[in-house]
Amino acid sequence: MNSNWVKILLKITGTEYGQHLTLKGVPFIYNTKGASIKIGNKVTVKSSFLSNLVGLYSRTIIVTRAKGARIEIGNNVGISGATIYARKGIYIGENTAIGGNCKILDNDFHPIDQEARLELLNDVHGGEAADLIPTKEIHIGKDCFIGCNTIILKGTELGDGCVVGAGAVVSGKFEAGSVIVGNPAKVIRKL
Secondary structure (H helix, E strand, O other): OOOHHHHHHHHHOOOEEOOOOEEEOOOEEEEOOOOEEEEOOOOEEEOOHHHOOOOOOOOOEEEEOOOOOEEEEOOOOEEEOOEEEEOOEEEEOOOOEEOOOOEEEOEOOOOOOHHHHHHHHHOOOOOHHHHHOOEOOEEEOOOOEEOOOOEEOOOOEEOOOOEEOOOOEEOOEEOOOEEEEEOOEEEEEEO
16 A cells, blocks of 8 residues: 555654555544654554454554654554543654554543543533643653554553563553563563
8 A cells, every 4th residue: 555645644743654654554643733743763653444454443543642652663563543642742762662552541531630621521611621631741761562552541651571461451660671461450470
């Protein structure tokens, strides 16, 4: 597939990408004005149904949703049908593999408090009410492997070389070399 037109759209929206960006299928990448997306060298983004035989539910979605939000994806990262959605910051280290259908979300999308949710719902202009959404940066180290259908929640920190089992729901800080599984995710061994 010729992905040159997608790369032109990335440049127009201010998304930076390195050499040898490979797009298998058409991802949805949206960079909000005043935010930043940086994609390293030799990154592969899979978005077509059969580009990963796990079976992708949707194409890859990479979105900054607030002014000042940052997404930084290191060199030699593989992404398959994942959603990476930042209101503050998501940082992914080099040589990391993100399995099919993963969700990496640095925010709760809605406030927990009922009155704050109502205020957000009534804020048709997207003003200060959006600041009520709980948000915290995510840091994923280098050389990590994140299994399919995982959810990485706000504030998560994965040290270098962590492995996250399929279907895990991950929140918290994990030391380098941890093998993390379950819902809620916990360390079952160290590499």
